[in-house]
Amino acid sequence: MILDTYDHRLIAALEQGLPSVPRPYREIGERVGLKETQVIERLKALREAGVISRFGIVVRHHSLGYHANAMVVWDVPDEEAAALGELLSALPHVTLCYRRRRAAPHWPYNLFCMIHGHDRDTVEAQIETLTRECGLAAFSRAVLFSHRRFKQCGARYTHSTPEKAAPNRDAQRPDRGQQGNVA
């Protein structure tokens, strides 16, 4: 998909998130010089093209009581990674799942997933269950619990600002521009 000036303006205008009004696309349109229907059409196209990967809300998991977070990694044969990744992805406690490049000899693991839970004991039990259920017990594994988050200010996608931007009420809240993916 080739993005034009208006697409870039829209992307930039939404970097801080949707305006909190019942008809947010009309308000965004006013900021970037498009009609509400044009905003809607363009956003649908951006979503279909995968430029927008998700459109919703992102939760700070700690605030919902999810205090334990483990990155669990396995060294699986590359050709089995997709099938195992699909199995893991179907489980409720798995919040992200990727295949990543190994970094031999320090790091033999290629299948990565994140498990979030209310406490560490629960997450440990969940890891044992999913290891068994997905047939992963035979593979070498590492579990890396997180201790604390040092930084979460989010990815910025554009440098441009919308030409008709309204005063940015979110300027003091860098968290609102964050990328949801953690690992």
Next chain:
Amino acid sequence: MTALTQDTVALDAVDRLLVNDLQEGIPVCERPFAQAASRAGIDEKEVVTRIERLLEGGVLTRFGPLYNAERLGGALTLAALSAREEDFETIAETVNGFTEVAHNYRRDHDLNMWFVLAVETPERIAEVLNEIETATGCKVLDFPKIDEYYIGLKFHA
């Protein structure tokens, strides 16, 4: 908004319903909150008022689209380094000082610092990782994504 503990904000039943509902997605149409409002038994104005409050209370960190960095010409990667315990804080500060570092977690492993880079062009990944190596004196390992199986990242409220 009442903080029950440091990280826990009180949500009522309607908040929980909205949080679970809107994590599934916000429609792109003239009145995107009409359905969520009707499912929660409130009006659209109250939906956005509650979202605003949850954003301010730190329960939500994002309301709206998440972009795919690669499709916008940018790139993301996961990287890690092994910091000596006595240098950990200093190295964390150095790493976090890079605007390209989107988040950074301490994890229990020899590789004890894990961070995500978000850059404007794919070539910047290697450049920034080199700059981080120079600034910290630590070898940085790069774990680029090869395949994506699940990015749902949903939490039941």
